[in-house]
Amino acid sequence: MELGAPIKEHFLSPRNVGELGAAAYIGHTGSMICGATMRVELRIDESRRIADAKFKAAGCSFLVGAASLLTEAVRGELAAEVGALLQSSANSLGQLLGEIPAEKSHCVKLVRDGLLAAIAAYSDFVRDEWQGDEALICTCFCVSEKTVEAAITMDGLRTIAEVTRACNAGGGCRSCYALIEDMLRCAEQPTSR
Amino acid sequence: MIYLDNNATTRVAPEVFAAMQPFLTEHYGNPASAHTPGRYMKAAVERAREQVAGLLGAASPGEIIFTSCGSESDNWAIGGFLEQNPTRRHIITTRVEHEAVRNLCEHLAEIGCEVTWLEVDGNGALDLNDLRKALRPDTGIVSVMLANNETGVLFPIAEVGRIVREHSAAVFHVDGVQAVGKVPINLKEMEVDLFALSGHKLHAPQGIGALYIRDGLKLPPFIIGGAQEHGRRAGTSAVPNIVGLGAACELAQQADGHEQILRLRNKLEDEILARIPNAILNGARDRSKRLPNTANISFQYVEGENIMMLLDEAGICVSTGSACHSGTHQASPTLRAMNVPYTAAQGSIRFSLGRYNTDEDINRTLEVLPEIVDRLVAMSPYEQELKALQRAG
Numbered sequence: 001m002e003l004g005a006p007i008k009e010h011f012l013s014p015r016n017v018g019e020l021g022a023a024a025y026i027g028h029t030g031s032m033i034c035g036a037t038m039r040v041e042l043r044i045d046e047s048r049r050i051a052d053a054k055f056k057a058a059g060c061s062f063l064v065g066a067a068s069l070l071t072e073a074v075r076g077e078l079a080a081e082v083g084a085l086l087q088s089s090a091n092s093l094g095q096l097l098g099e100i101p102a103e104k105s106h107c108v109k110l111v112r113d114g115l116l117a118a119i120a121a122y123s124d125f126v127r128d129e130w131q132g133d134e135a136l137i138c139t140c141f142c143v144s145e146k147t148v149e150a151a152i153t154m155d156g157l158r159t160i161a162e163v164t165r166a167c168n169a170g171g172g173c174r175s176c177y178a179l180i181e182d183m184l185r186c187a188e189q190p191t192s193r
Numbered sequence: 194m195i196y197l198d199n200n201a202t203t204r205v206a207p208e209v210f211a212a213m214q215p216f217l218t219e220h221y222g223n224p225a226s227a228h229t230p231g232r233y234m235k236a237a238v239e240r241a242r243e244q245v246a247g248l249l250g251a252a253s254p255g256e257i258i259f260t261s262c263g264s265e266s267d268n269w270a271i272g273g274f275l276e277q278n279p280t281r282r283h284i285i286t287t288r289v290e291h292e293a294v295r296n297l298c299e300h301l302a303e304i305g306c307e308v309t310w311l312e313v314d315g316n317g318a319l320d321l322n323d324l325r326k327a328l329r330p331d332t333g334i335v336s337v338m339l340a341n342n343e344t345g346v347l348f349p350i351a352e353v354g355r356i357v358r359e360h361s362a363a364v365f366h367v368d369g370v371q372a373v374g375k376v377p378i379n380l381k382e383m384e385v386d387l388f389a390l391s392g393h394k395l396h397a398p399q400g401i402g403a404l405y406i407r408d409g410l411k412l413p414p415f416i417i418g419g420a421q422e423h424g425r426r427a428g429t430s431a432v433p434n435i436v437g438l439g440a441a442c443e444l445a446q447q448a449d450g451h452e453q454i455l456r457l458r459n460k461l462e463d464e465i466l467a468r469i470p471n472a473i474l475n476g477a478r479d480r481s482k483r484l485p486n487t488a489n490i491s492f493q494y495v496e497g498e499n500i501m502m503l504l505d506e507a508g509i510c511v512s513t514g515s516a517c518h519s520g521t522h523q524a525s526p527t528l529r530a531m532n533v534p535y536t537a538a539q540g541s542i543r544f545s546l547g548r549y550n551t552d553e554d555i556n557r558t559l560e561v562l563p564e565i566v567d568r569l570v571a572m573s574p575y576e577q578e579l580k581a582l583q584r585a586g
Binding site: 011012014017028035036037038039056057058059060061064 | 495496498499502503506524535536539569571573575576
């Protein structure tokens with residue numbers, strides 16, 4: 001098949017092929033549809049940002065190109081924000097990857113799942129490290145109600161995406177979205193009530 | 194360009210083009226017409242029929258009917274026989290047939306035929322006892338390919354034909370598309386009733402094929418209409434293409450070129466297997482049981498489609514059994530039938546040589562390929578498995 005220009009360029013000279021060693025968060029994925037397998041490794045720094053991203057893959061050229069492009073795109077971004085974005089819509093990937101042919105949508109899903117699995121490994125790490133005893137809003141990244149509330153009121157946040165960016169809450173399984181929405185609604189009420 | 198995809202299609206030979214050219218320029222006329230130009234065209238068609246019969250070793254040129262392609266010939270042979278013999282709806286074929294036979298038989302199974310699929314072993318070979326056991330009084334047709342398009346593995350059709358004849362009243366159809374022009378064929382010495390071939394696999398143009406129908410075998414016309422091809426296949430004869438197929442058959446009968454193809458294929462295959470640790474051969478190790486031009490090699494734990502694309506970038510054309518074309522993509526049915534592990538089937542590349550390949554082509558391929566495979570090995574997530582191969586190698 002004819003590859004789109006950005007995908008082809010990345011397939012011919014793939015960026016970020018390799019491993020990151022012991023400190024990395026690792027995500028494995030495979031496709032039952034095409035037999036492709038891949039591994040994504042992320043290094044996430046103190047500021048919760050993806051400092052480095054690497055991959056290895058045995059899959060079609062589209063998969064390799066997409067993995068190269070996406071690992072390039074996530075570097076420097078907040079891990080939780082990337083997690084939320086990857087789950088929210090496939091269209092955001094379309095802009096990066098160019099046109100995604102229907103028969104290649106499973107390849108894109110594979111890269112996305114690889115990144116999400118690595119971010120889930122990061123979430124597991126955060127949970128293991130968690131020492132506090134406050135009530136949690138986001139159990140994936142152990143963000144307490146107090147932290148979310150403080151972020152909303154002090155920074156005047158209005159959307160879940162802003163909350164995720166500020167404190168990680170909502171960047172994992174997203175089951176806390178309803179709770180965060182409630183808190184955002186409460187914060188919008190006039191304080192004089 | 195280095196073209197190592199001759200099982201997909203071949204370049205039209207200059208000799209073939211030269212034979213065709215007058216029929217695309219100065220000569221015209223319908224071979225069904227009784228006037229002088231018509232008779233000239235008719236004579237050209239009949240000469241081509243003799244040339245095709247000569248290459249196949251048919252008893253008489255009348256046994257050759259021109260069609261549009263190999264798939265038409267296969268469809269006509271199997272579908273036509275079943276139309277003629279509606280009560281004999283048991284078909285025997287193999288797991289590794291070309292789609293023209295495999296998908297047709299799957300379709301026939303859906304509409305009330307019963308199909309027995311003969312298995313192959315790890316080398317791609319049939320167990321002829323399976324065939325003996327499968328034959329029944331209601332078996333109408335047995336369809337077995339002569340050479341596998343992916344691996345080049347040859348089936349012993351002379352023996353298959355004998356068994357079919359001895360143990361049943363079934364007719365025997367051979368899909369010979371991939372073999373014609375590559376290995377000697379002598380149909381009059383074999384118990385073969387029907388035999389399909391395609392022109393573009395042996396340096397004739399695309400759009401021309403033929404079906405051998407053994408003298409005396411009844412087969413209803415596949416296309417109903419005029420009296421062309423003795424009323425067996427209607428439609429105005431494609432004279433330039435027919436002339437091209439005839440010339441290609443004559444060219445294939447000349448001795449030159451065949452030795453060179455075999456030598457270059459062996460060199461390519463030996464060097465790849467010796468130099469690339471994760472390379473394994475698919476199909477019979479015994480080269481006498483394979484086409485002389487084909488080497489199907491799996492590069493384990495890497496993706497064949499990547500190799501194909503990167504070779505293409507280097508100007509080298511091959512094909513892969515693993516092209517991810519559709520959402521339901523799986524490795525090639527032929528390799529799966531041979532129980533090739535999927536981590537190897539995914540990395541399969543078919544090199545198929547032809548009469549225009551040179552030592553330089555093979556040297557260049559051997560120069561480029563190891564680097565490409567190295568690069569993909571470095572990208573593969575199967576590090577442990579690859580390391581184990583390195584140690585074993």
